[in-house]
Amino acid sequence: xxxxxxxxxxxxxxxxxxxxxxxxxxxxxxxxxxxxxxxxxxxxxxxxxxxxxxxxxxxxxxxxxxxxxxxxxxxxxxxxxxxxxxxxxxxxxxxxxxxxxxxxxxxxxxxxxxxxxxxxxxxxxxxxxxxxxxxxxxxxxxxxxxxxxxxxxxxxxxxxxxxxxxxxxxxxxxxxxxxxxxxxxxxxxxxxxxxxxxxxxxxxxxxxxxxxxxxxxxxxxxxxxxxxxxxxxxxxxxxxxxxxxxxxxxxxxxxxxxxxxxxxxxxxxxxxxxxxxxxxxxxxxxxxxxxxxxxxxxxxxxxxxxxxxx
Amino acid sequence: xxxxxxxxxxxxxxxxxxxxxxxxxxxxxxxxxxxxxxxxxxxxxxxxxxxxxxxxxxxxxxxxxxxxxxxxxxxxxxxxxxxxxxxxxxxxxxxxxxxxxxxxxxxxxxxxxxxxxxxxxxxxxxxxxxxxxxxxxxxxxxxxxxxxxxxxxxxxxxxxxxxxxxxxxxxxxxxxxxxxxxxxxxxxxxxxxxxxxxxxxxxxxxxxxxxxxxxxxxxxxxxxxxxxxxxxxxxxxxxxxxxxxxxxxxxxxxxxxxxxxxxxxxxxxxxxxxxxxxxxxxxxxxxxxxxxxxxxxxxxxxxxxxxxxx
Numbered sequence: 069x070x071x072x073x074x075x076x077x078x079x080x081x082x083x084x085x086x087x088x089x090x091x092x093x094x095x096x097x098x099x100x101x102x103x104x105x106x107x108x109x110x111x112x113x114x115x116x117x118x119x120x121x122x123x124x125x126x127x128x129x130x131x132x133x134x135x136x137x138x139x140x141x142x143x144x145x146x147x148x149x150x151x152x153x154x155x156x157x158x159x160x161x162x163x164x165x166x167x168x169x170x171x172x173x174x175x176x177x178x179x180x181x182x183x184x185x186x187x188x189x190x191x192x193x194x195x196x197x198x199x200x201x202x203x204x205x206x207x208x209x210x211x212x213x214x215x216x217x218x219x220x221x222x223x224x225x226x227x228x229x230x231x232x233x234x235x236x237x238x239x240x241x242x243x244x245x246x247x248x249x250x251x252x253x254x255x256x257x258x259x260x261x262x263x264x265x266x267x268x269x270x271x272x273x274x275x276x277x278x279x280x281x282x283x284x285x286x287x288x289x290x291x292x293x294x295x296x297x298x299x300x301x302x303x304x305x306x307x308x309x310x311x312x313x314x315x316x317x318x319x320x321x322x323x324x325x326x327x328x329x330x331x332x333x334x335x336x337x338x339x340x341x342x343x344x345x346x347x348x349x350x351x352x353x354x355x356x357x358x359x360x361x362x363x364x365x366x367x368x369x370x371x372x373x374x375x376x377x378x
Numbered sequence: 379x380x381x382x383x384x385x386x387x388x389x390x391x392x393x394x395x396x397x398x399x400x401x402x403x404x405x406x407x408x409x410x411x412x413x414x415x416x417x418x419x420x421x422x423x424x425x426x427x428x429x430x431x432x433x434x435x436x437x438x439x440x441x442x443x444x445x446x447x448x449x450x451x452x453x454x455x456x457x458x459x460x461x462x463x464x465x466x467x468x469x470x471x472x473x474x475x476x477x478x479x480x481x482x483x484x485x486x487x488x489x490x491x492x493x494x495x496x497x498x499x500x501x502x503x504x505x506x507x508x509x510x511x512x513x514x515x516x517x518x519x520x521x522x523x524x525x526x527x528x529x530x531x532x533x534x535x536x537x538x539x540x541x542x543x544x545x546x547x548x549x550x551x552x553x554x555x556x557x558x559x560x561x562x563x564x565x566x567x568x569x570x571x572x573x574x575x576x577x578x579x580x581x582x583x584x585x586x587x588x589x590x591x592x593x594x595x596x597x598x599x600x601x602x603x604x605x606x607x608x609x610x611x612x613x614x615x616x617x618x619x620x621x622x623x624x625x626x627x628x629x630x631x632x633x634x635x636x637x638x639x640x641x642x643x644x645x646x647x648x649x650x651x652x653x654x655x656x657x658x659x660x661x662x663x664x665x666x667x668x669x670x671x672x673x674x675x676x677x678x679x680x681x682x683x684x685x686x687x688x
Contacts, residue, residue, distance in 0.1 A: 095431060095470045095615065096635045121405060143615040143635025145516045160405045175637045206455045305405065305453040325406045325453025327485045331641050 071167035072358040074125045077117030080359035080366070083166075088128070091164070091171045098147055098174050099139040104190035104352075105165040106132040107361045107374045108223065114163070115362065121160045129358075130165030131156045133172060134180060134190035135378075144174045152180040154337075156193035156328050166358055168378050178333035181340035188347040191223065191373030194326060196336040196345075199228040202278050202300045202324040203235060204335075211236025213275035216267075216292060220256060221247030223373045224280045224302060229254050230345045232278075240274065242267050247371055250348070268292055276300065286310055290317040300324055348372030381477035382668040384435045387427030390669035390676070393476075398438070401474070401481045408457055408484050409449040414500035414662075415475040416442040417671045417684045418533065424473070425672065431470045439668075440475030440686075441466045443482060444490060444500035454484045462490040464647075466503035466638050476668055478688050488643035491650035498657040501533065501683030504636060506646040506655075509538040512588050512610045512634040513545060514645075521546025523585035526577075526602060530566060531557030533683045534590045534612060539564050540655045542588075550584065552577050557681055560658070578602055586610065596620060600627040610634055658682030 069090045074082040093099040111129050113119035134154040137147045147153060157164075157172030164170050180189045203209045215232045219225040220241025232239045233255035240258040241251050248259045260267045268291050275297050277289040282303040289299050290313070298320045304310060305323040314321035339345035350371040353361040355378050365374050379400045384392040403409045421439050423429035444464040447457045457463060467474075467482030474480050490499045513519045525542040529535040530551025542549045543565035550568040551561050558569045570577045578601050585607050587599040592613040599609050600623070608630045614620060615633040624631035649655035660682040663671040668686055675684050 096637045141615070141635060142618055143633040145632050145634070173637055175639050305451070308452055322455050323453040324455070325451060327406045327483055329485050329640075 069168040070355065071128045072130075072355060073128055074115060076125055077115070077120070079116070080362040082115065083129075083359045083362065085356045088167070090169050093139055093141045093171045095141055095143055096173045097141050097171045098137055098144055098153070098177060100133055100135040100153060100170050100172060100177070101138040102133065102135040102165065102168055102170055102378045103186035104134045104375050104377050105130045106191045106194070106223070107358075107365050107376065108132065108194050109365060112362055112366055122163050128164045128167050130163050130167070131159045132190050132193045133157060133165050133170055133177065134186040135170075138169065140174070146174040147177065152186070153177045154180045154189040154193055155330070155333055156197060156326070159194070159326065159328055166355065166376060168355075175330045176328040178330050178337055181337040183340050184347060187349055187352060187375050187377060190375050191347045191349055192227065192336060193333065195224040195227045195373070197329060197332045198224055198302055198324060198326040199231045199278075200332045200335060201326055202302060203228060203231050203276070206300050206322050206324050207276045207298050209235045209237050209276055212238070214238045214240065214273060216240045216242070216271060216274045216277045216289070218242045218277070218279040218285055218289070219281050220251050220259070221371050222280065223370070226251065226254060226348055226372055227345065228278050229256050231339070234339055234344045240271050244369065250371060278302065286321065287313060290314060290319050293319040296320065298322065349375050351375070352377055379478040380665065381438045382440075382665060383438055384425060386435055387425070387430070389426070390672040392425065393439075393669045393672065395666045398477070400479045403449055403451045403481045405451055405453055406483045406485075407451050407481045408447055408454055408463070408487060410443055410445040410463060410480050410482060410487070411448040412443065412445040412475065412478055412480055412688045413496035414444045414685050414687050415440045416501045416504070416533070417668075417675050417686065418442070418504050419675060422672055422676055432473050438474045438477050440473050440477070441469045442500050442503045443467060443475050443480055443487065444496040445480075448479065450484070456484040457487065462496070463487045464490045464499040464503055465640070465643055466507060466636070469504070469636060469638055476665065476686060478665075485640045486638040488640050488647055491647040493650050494657060497659055497662060497685050497687060500685050501657045501659055502537065502646060503643065505534040505537045505683070507639060507642045508534055508612055508634060508636040509541045509588075510642045510645060511636055512612060513538060513541050513586070516610050516632055516634050517586045517608050519545045519547050519586055522548070524548045524550065524583060526550045526552070526581060526584045526587045526599070528552045528587070528589040528595055528599070529591050530561050530569070531681050532590065533680070536561065536564060536658055536682055537655065538588050539566050541649070544649055544654045550581050554679065560681060564656075588612065596631065597623060600624060600629050603629040606630065608632065659685050661685070662687055
């Protein structure tokens, strides 16, 4: 099969289309004929070596899966050959989705939402599970709470806006002005153009902040939280000083590290098929152009998801 | 930390108590101070090389975990230091539970059932998830159905009897006579001493058979099923002729390959704490005597679970 491999850490140019053996499904596993995967910012850091969480090259990047079941291990009964599935296998210890075929344990996949194309479905698993685990499992967002989502127009952000609305929250987003109309259509109640306005002066009394940006966004967000409010960071996982700093401001801070979970995938698929969640794909590239897709994501300002097609 | 390692495939004597580095929790992971693990028959085959699913030695065997959270990765919010947890991490591609510490993704663990000691809880994950996935997910057992469980007095069997009773089934078990009283206490409705009676002559019109024994038990069980009934094998996963043979008999056959799943663990913990499920530990050995524990399991006839304590 063809896959994007890399033989060293480095820039996008290390990503190379290569002929590699097709994986075989082992016990509990499903072989998926990939139709699409997506590029998540974390993959840029794994590629470069800044976050070498799957060890040294060679390896195949990628965790988002959307495709068709080609074969199943005999002990698998959740899926049959021909089923359309999506999911996020083996995060974070292994990868492999920038490829024509991928294997995954059956409980790291779910049936693809019927309302999504493979291109759209490939954009959902990693960001959808992150949003669900951050807002539902970590923050326990309840109806009527005020939720601020930074980077609301991006891959994680635009899904998080919709999950927070589904939970009944009042949603405030930071995003560049060009994405405001898009975000209003998704249900955002208040939007802040971070280029024009300091969000710390435009919003207050927030119950939960979700920040997928890093840098000083986490600490600057403390002042917009109500006393006891919660900041959830999707990127500052290793900043162990954050909870202590939050306490000094009378608020709380937690990190979310996304995990594979068929239950979360099933919840997200239900939301999609109920019309409460859609996935915006801002750009697609053929698998062979994975390097260009990484450059596109690295340039920033992406609206929604960036998808690779097979 | 101390762990049982092996440097070659072989008999129980390859299992050696060794000083090895304590694992560090990576992203999504929890470090558990182990209190107990259990010996499952599959581990005897992995040890010997008959089923080399975690690759060649050296490795640390073991998947069942019961212990206390010692540390968590900063991105984990499901557990805090000091929580009592149980689970089955990284099955089947990695192992590591015959050790004083183990790391596991947070969603492959759940809170330990309050009513179980660590020794008892260590006996539940692999067999409990197998029983749940076989009877609920694969077979969809409903109230009033007749379920035959082979090897009902063993580790998997005695848990499966209780799960089937919880589902409202009429439960028939095969077991040696010495285990019948034990199984009646667990709710079994009819018991067959396989040493005295050919089960194919003693039972019929069964909706679901669960067989964790192998050999000819699967094929012989076809005749006790009602037309369209389902055999689920927990061991004959690679016998790909089974579904075709079943069709010739007018019945169905499926294999179950157990998978990590926090949702299954949470269901099982709820059953335990509601008084509907208990774990019988037939023998315990200190970790250093893992070889003796393997000999004990290999000898057969074990009632309930065999547990290693740390």
